[in-house]
Amino acid sequence: MNAKTVPPTARTRVRRIAERARHDRSTLDAILDAAHICHLAFADAQGVHCLPMACWRRADHLYLHGSNGSRLLKLAASGAQVCATVTHLDGLVLARSAFNHSMNYRSAVIYGVCERVADADKPAALDAFMETIAPGRSREARRGNASELAATTVLRLPLDEFACKVRTGGPEDDADDLDLPVWAGVLPLALVPRPPQPDGAFDTLPDYVANWT
Amino acid sequence: MNAKTVPPTARTRVRRIAERARHDRSTLDAILDAAHICHLAFADAQGVHCLPMACWRRADHLYLHGSNGSRLLKLAASGAQVCATVTHLDGLVLARSAFNHSMNYRSAVIYGVCERVADADKPAALDAFMETIAPGRSREARRGNASELAATTVLRLPLDEFACKVRTGGPEDDADDLDLPVWAGVLPLALVPRPPQPDGAFDTLPDYVANWT
Structure with missing residues (x-):
């Protein structure tokens, strides 16, 4: 629990x-630890872009990775300002008036400049990514070899300048609308695990597969 | 079904x-019709921003709305180039090697300049939004009155310049890795409805509530 307020x-x-x-x-x-992806905004000579990216948090940084050849990674590694946003949609909020309809959500917006993770630190950073997906798997899957690691850019964005926004709870209707004969409440949504789809036959299931759903 | 390719x-x-x-x-x-939100990227004097926004599609435009006072809406209405992105995360793809791990997803990236929806067209545009959330509800909830409509900016982004990217299926392992004793496959994820949370007691449930889950 990090109670620090920025x-x-x-x-x-x-x-x-x-x-x-x-x-x-x-x-x-x-918010970040519940996410597998963020949306990364950046600008280049062609304009403003917004692309989905896998992401993971370690301590005081949000990590991103990709191929060295990616224009997004090259630009983000060049010192350009970026904005990384994570949003979880938690439900549709139906009020008695159209105007007071809303959504429940948790969002985080982070501004900054990415730092390139040094070659020596890449394996640990990528292991941490694997652990966020499947605890224990970083010791099971074949780790990146020298050429795979060399082909991968790992960046990290400091968690120094950010804003979160959270809406929870039911509708907030105007007093005059409360007696209208209209259903009101929340239609919740959640991103949930579905049954694993194995690629082949496996005698034993790791816990993160057996316990997925 | 619109088979047009751009x-x-x-x-x-x-x-x-x-x-x-x-x-x-x-x-x-x-991809757009399965989404309730997009991430909208834009730039101003403070840099590049990326904010979540409710969105809905009507024919050949993606619609956005918000308070007249929103700096995002004001900027987007001013002729600035924006990029709106929708992403659905469908699963984590676990390969036998760390390097070949991936995600299944459907994403759409739209570039353009927003048009302001004329006052006379706002009610129909907002009704369409309500219908995407809950079919039939635009005739049940109290519609926006003159001051509510006047306080709301509705924008639309033409679907003229876009790219979608879709990954489905299992891991693509290197041939040399196929015999490794590592579980491989897909851990699917889906955004699903959870039981409705009524705000009060209601004698009858509209179909979109009764059939939500």
Whole structure:
């Protein structure tokens, strides 16, 4: 539990419905640790881009990786400012008026410049990624060999400038609407595991497969 | 079913693992219609931003809406180039080697400039949004009154320049790794409905609530 609160900057001060804002690391870490992907925004000569990327957190950084040949990775490694956003959609909020409909969600927006992870630190960073997906698997799967590691860029974005926004709970209807004969409430959504699909026959199942659903 | 294929531009030509690219409207429409939110990237004097937004498709546009006071909406309405991205994460792909691990996903990246929806067209656009959430509800919930509609900006982004990327199926291991004693396969994920949480007591349930899960 990291109770540290990071004061908002001009970019991370939440102005729309500011009571939903969170600037503490506990909230940020929980949102990031529940995610497998983020959306990374960056700009180049062709404009502003927004691409999905696998991501994982280690201590005070959000990690990204990809092929050395990726234009996104090359640009992000070049010192360009990026914005990485993670959003979990938790439900549709149905109010009695159209105007007060909303969604429940947890989002984290991180601004910064990526650092390139040194070659010597890549194996540990990638092992940590594997552990976030399947605890124990970093010791089971064949680890990257020299050429695979050399072909992979690993970047990390410091968790220094961020804003989280969280909405929970039911609809907030206007008092005048409360007696309208309209169903109101939350239609929850969750990203959940479905039964594993093995690629071949296996005598034993690792815990992260046996316990997946 | 819209079989139209839109040739890629310099921005939408997929270079990384290009065999996953799709440029047909059928694929795009299916990805957008399965989504409740997108991530919208844009740039201003403070840098590049990436924020989650509710979205819905009508014919040949992706629609967004929000408060007139939102800096995002103001900027997006001003003719700035934006990039809207929708991603569905469908599973973790566990290969026998760390390097060949992957994810199954469906993503759509749309580039363009938003158009402001005229006041006269806002009610129909917002009704369509409600219908994507809960079919029939646009005739049940209290519709926006004049001041609510006046406070809401509705934008639409033409589906003219886009790229989709889709990965399905199991791991693609190197031939030399196939005999390793490591579990391999897909750990699927899906965003699924959970039991409705009513805000009060209701005698009758609309179909979209009764059939939610």
